[in-house]
Amino acid sequence: MECQRCHNRPATVHLTQLLNGEKTEIHVCEQCAKEKGYMHDHEENFILNDLLTGLFNFETKHSLKGHPHSAPSPKEQLKCPNCGLTFQEFAKAGKFGCAECYKTFDDKLNPILRRVHSGNTRHDGKIPRREGGNLHLKRQMDEYKSDLQRLIEQEEFEEAAKVRDEIRSLDSQLHQRGEED
């Protein structure tokens, strides 16, 4: 078997990865494996990146198929105003250029994120203290509101009143913070 990368030397390193039930195999020579970092760093996302590029290419081809007459017109060609990366360039490399790209390409991201993250598109983890701003309070507010709903449905009015007070105090905190910003 020859090396998939250089097609020059025999493949002596064989990597297998199972991802969402799909088996991907890579067969490369030792030198290529080292150059690509396969030998050192097991955690490199190499196969995922390959999958990703495949996925983007697939989507691009697909959308072209849908509109057989035209390559994307300049109007359709999304471009990040901050860093200048176009959606085409993003799709090719599978890498964003800056934080702003996420907003620029937002409409097109959900299907991609869903496939990479098992159906998820929204962050549900840590919120940084400063950059997170009011997000901590907002999340807390959402939680209180659903608590309140549940308590009212269960006719636990005493508890509900307590939660309502919490909501009021949170609400005023949010307003105060809003003025500071």
Add this chain to the structure above:
Amino acid sequence: MSLQQFMNEAISPWMKEDGPDSDIVLSSRIRLARNFSNTPFPTISSEEQLEKVLTFFNNEFQDQSFRDYKQFEVVKMNELQPIEKRVLVEKHLISPHLTENSAHSASLISQNEQVSIMINEEDHIRIQLYFPGFQLDRALEQASQLDDWLEEKIDYAFDEKRGYLTACPTNVGTGMRASVMMHLPALAMTQQINRMTPAINQLGLVVRGIYGEGSEAVGNIFQISNQITLGKSEEDIVEDLHSVVKQLIDQERRARQALLHRSGIQIEDRIFRSYGVLKHSRIIESKEAAKCLSDLRLGIDLGFIDHVPQTILNELMVLTQPGFLQQYAKETLSPSERDVRRASLIRERLQLENKE
């Protein structure tokens, strides 16, 4: 010069500490990807922008200390020799990717080598933290504190909907990759690991091994890590990983007992043959060395061999890689010269233990 310190010893000081379940779990790691909000990601940023990020770290964090991790040493990639870079990669202190864009990249490495903060890798910041044995919870807790400490001085790229914004869509959200390095010789020998991986994948986790010729992973070392970074909290991700690793530990222990029970003499024979090869060979390729070291380690865990330290696998797996061998020989070596050096280095190392 402390770069020398990072270069000299194969195993980092933190690895010598004992951790929970260390008969099977070699190390636990948390990596967090973070970016500056107002600077393009290193994937496309200009030389000036990269340099600015690097200078910022040089000024703000050089000689800073965080909690137990004394001072951070700023190791600039463009000041390293190729062999030095290689050694740092072999020790997992930096990633191969960091060495590719050497001009403006660096790593801040803590004295005990437990923490490294890579600058201008694929993302502006990659915080990486290791713990010995199975200690994901602790690793997450400390990584998060370290993250808070950095956030006091840095405006992170963060979005309410997508979380921490990263260059690659595979890291967005928590930006966290949690992983556990496991030695699973019995599950590998009995092919059970292959049967278990689909179930593990279903949880959004990945099992990786490096396979040489044949079906056995080199050194029987597997890495279990999370694939999903979006839609789950850091704690949930670590909890999922935790439960899978716990099960793997149980299964591996059971498989070891079953092997001993069913074919004890064969296992004992295999272990002592490998030990013999390590002690006496004059030429040894890396794959054979890895196999024999795995057997030796199993022999230690099963109580057949008691005068060699448990860390021998970790240590010699690192020490016998090309970068270290050449660093040790102080010259560039051809593959066949490396095989000779490798054999003599292993002999020397095992001899050392026998005398003690």
